[in-house]
Amino acid sequence: MAAPISYQLEHSDGRARAGHIQTLRGSVPTPVFMPVGTRATVKGMTPDQLAAVGSTIVLANTYHLNLTPGEKTVRKMGGLHRFMLWDGPMLTDSGGFQVFSLPKLAITDKGVQFSHESQGRKVLLTPELSMAIQEDLGADIIMAFDECPPYPASREDVATANRRTALWLGRCIEARTREDQALFGIVQGGVFPELRARSAAQVTEHDLPGYAIGGVSVGEGHELLTSIVEHTAPLLPEDRPRYLMGVGLPEDVLVAIKHGVDMMDCVIPTRYGRSGTIFTFAGKYRVTDQNYRHDRFPLDTRCDCYTCTRGFTRSYIRHLISTKEILGSTLCSLHNVRFFHRLFTAAREAIVADRFAAFHSEFLAGYLQPTRKKTHKKRKGR
Amino acid sequence: MAAPISYQLEHSDGRARAGHIQTLRGSVPTPVFMPVGTRATVKGMTPDQLAAVGSTIVLANTYHLNLTPGEKTVRKMGGLHRFMLWDGPMLTDSGGFQVFSLPKLAITDKGVQFSHESQGRKVLLTPELSMAIQEDLGADIIMAFDECPPYPASREDVATANRRTALWLGRCIEARTREDQALFGIVQGGVFPELRARSAAQVTEHDLPGYAIGGVSVGEGHELLTSIVEHTAPLLPEDRPRYLMGVGLPEDVLVAIKHGVDMMDCVIPTRYGRSGTIFTFAGKYRVTDQNYRHDRFPLDTRCDCYTCTRGFTRSYIRHLISTKEILGSTLCSLHNVRFFHRLFTAAREAIVADRFAAFHSEFLAGYLQPTRKKTHKKRKGR
Numbered sequence: 001m002a003a004p005i006s007y008q009l010e011h012s013d014g015r016a017r018a019g020h021i022q023t024l025r026g027s028v029p030t031p032v033f034m035p036v037g038t039r040a041t042v043k044g045m046t047p048d049q050l051a052a053v054g055s056t057i058v059l060a061n062t063y064h065l066n067l068t069p070g071e072k073t074v075r076k077m078g079g080l081h082r083f084m085l086w087d088g089p090m091l092t093d094s095g096g097f098q099v100f101s102l103p104k105l106a107i108t109d110k111g112v113q114f115s116h117e118s119q120g121r122k123v124l125l126t127p128e129l130s131m132a133i134q135e136d137l138g139a140d141i142i143m144a145f146d147e148c149p150p151y152p153a154s155r156e157d158v159a160t161a162n163r164r165t166a167l168w169l170g171r172c173i174e175a176r177t178r179e180d181q182a183l184f185g186i187v188q189g190g191v192f193p194e195l196r197a198r199s200a201a202q203v204t205e206h207d208l209p210g211y212a213i214g215g216v217s218v219g220e221g222h223e224l225l226t227s228i229v230e231h232t233a234p235l236l237p238e239d240r241p242r243y244l245m246g247v248g249l250p251e252d253v254l255v256a257i258k259h260g261v262d263m264m265d266c267v268i269p270t271r272y273g274r275s276g277t278i279f280t281f282a283g284k285y286r287v288t289d290q291n292y293r294h295d296r297f298p299l300d301t302r303c304d305c306y307t308c309t310r311g312f313t314r315s316y317i318r319h320l321i322s323t324k325e326i327l328g329s330t331l332c333s334l335h336n337v338r339f340f341h342r343l344f345t346a347a348r349e350a351i352v353a354d355r356f357a358a359f360h361s362e363f364l365a366g367y368l369q370p371t372r373k374k375t376h377k378k379r380k381g382r
Numbered sequence: 383m384a385a386p387i388s389y390q391l392e393h394s395d396g397r398a399r400a401g402h403i404q405t406l407r408g409s410v411p412t413p414v415f416m417p418v419g420t421r422a423t424v425k426g427m428t429p430d431q432l433a434a435v436g437s438t439i440v441l442a443n444t445y446h447l448n449l450t451p452g453e454k455t456v457r458k459m460g461g462l463h464r465f466m467l468w469d470g471p472m473l474t475d476s477g478g479f480q481v482f483s484l485p486k487l488a489i490t491d492k493g494v495q496f497s498h499e500s501q502g503r504k505v506l507l508t509p510e511l512s513m514a515i516q517e518d519l520g521a522d523i524i525m526a527f528d529e530c531p532p533y534p535a536s537r538e539d540v541a542t543a544n545r546r547t548a549l550w551l552g553r554c555i556e557a558r559t560r561e562d563q564a565l566f567g568i569v570q571g572g573v574f575p576e577l578r579a580r581s582a583a584q585v586t587e588h589d590l591p592g593y594a595i596g597g598v599s600v601g602e603g604h605e606l607l608t609s610i611v612e613h614t615a616p617l618l619p620e621d622r623p624r625y626l627m628g629v630g631l632p633e634d635v636l637v638a639i640k641h642g643v644d645m646m647d648c649v650i651p652t653r654y655g656r657s658g659t660i661f662t663f664a665g666k667y668r669v670t671d672q673n674y675r676h677d678r679f680p681l682d683t684r685c686d687c688y689t690c691t692r693g694f695t696r697s698y699i700r701h702l703i704s705t706k707e708i709l710g711s712t713l714c715s716l717h718n719v720r721f722f723h724r725l726f727t728a729a730r731e732a733i734v735a736d737r738f739a740a741f742h743s744e745f746l747a748g749y750l751q752p753t754r755k756k757t758h759k760k761r762k763g764r
Contacts, residue, residue, distance in 0.1 A: 044708040069701040319451040
């Protein structure tokens, strides 16, 4: 079948790539950050607020939506886009990542047997079931059902996961029936370069519209993540989008972009936002800190988001987060998602201008400066 | 001092009144519903969403803001309007209503000694302190510090509360210093008509820009509330706004309007909204009910709010509320606040058209119909 999405490379700078993913629901400039709408809502934001901060493609979680309201309900209601009123491109994961973090798993070649967290009902998640659920949900991009080993895991366990991932990918391809969804394969291999290479070879054997690097964001840390991405990204075809799953922090994100990753997703901006951790180009900080009690500035004086331009002060937002007011979660999530989009846009512009390496080190110099608070205050002349 | 607000009666229909309250921050058509921004935020809504649903004047709670972030912080940040970015008129209560519901109170003529819920620190709330806090907060309308007896309470206890309410009102008037805030007196008297009359006489002895009926919404129920309002409202001057505190449900609200009340506040629209209880002119219902699982309609097909016009289905909102997603609280709160504004606007229009009694019974016939769900489904031809 003809792929419902395609990738156009616009410009390379080293290995870093600026491009576009064309979808049936519009074009997505890459590299792109995808906010996570776990249960068909990016926590704390309306779809209009999401569009307003510059989101172009949104992720939702198969595991959570299978649990509630159920994929049959979503299908009956017209699919995920209609259900959550997001007209742009969407991506669903396979459900595997969440399932592999559950206790009392039984993994066989057939699939993964587990008990749903809150309901206790037993489910056997298979490649076929994951495809069926994702077809019911109806996202534009769907992910293959893979085995994601924990970290750390033995070479043997990772090799077994590789074998199943390859086996299951074949079954995913067989099982799917919709031609309007793009299926991405996922490369596993843990922290072992030769197993990454073997998995990449197995997965790219299939002509798919995109490929992902999975098995990361499982506790391996920045250094190992860096070497995995550095080693694995070049093994993926240049004419397809490359998606690094579940990453992450700004420092991780830029390393991934450097090595040619095009798509990333993470709950960090919203999860951190709800507890008052604020991302800025001058570093991240906790707005709940005592020293913001009487702070009249917006979260980030250089940000163009609603929260920062409307006049909400750090003092007010500190109060809202401290008292667990909903509006605090909304304002901080909105700002943080906007920060990630600004970061990706800035990275893209740097690639197009052939200055990604300089941008990367300039960003880190600003972002990781240890004296952020003082510098910031000084800069404002207070 | 000249009152910073004034009331203009536009039209009477029986005792029901349509008018305007002129404030330094704009004109408020009455009768008016005031949403409650307990901690300087109407829960779940941005100030722009609040304005968009038609709110004209917002209440905030002195007790909660004294606790956190503290009135000194609010003052330092430019006052409550600037702090929460609400440019329209605001009203703060005296702190008394919350305090009287706390355990281990010691009430004397001096004031009320209590321990702050979460911090445990001892506070002696006096008329003078209430005025000082409300001046720091800076609302347009501030409330006298009164003694609100519980329900039920003995005639003797209510008489004592009356005496203190009168004593404290004199001290509030003495203590205040700002000329740009309108101080309202509060009538107590419990469920005893002669004590209501005595309190009304005591309070209206002072020439104040507005008067409130307090000591309600303490568990007395619709019948007693009705007789209190029927008896007390006519004792208040016709050329001043009358404010019934903490009311309430649509059926209570309309009785109050019928008897000449101009202002009401209540947390019901937002509190009920967060748990998925939805107000419509055809009655209230719980969107979490099983029968909305596959319901494609908006919360209220006749509503003009964002939630109802943007395309969010009951099915989706049911899912959001069931999974405690923030967006569910926002969407339902927004709808419910809009419902209350529509109800008050419709009541006002009926008064102006000399058909309030007819409107009142038409509304109740629709709102209290026991077969709402079936009727509703039928009406939609499903």
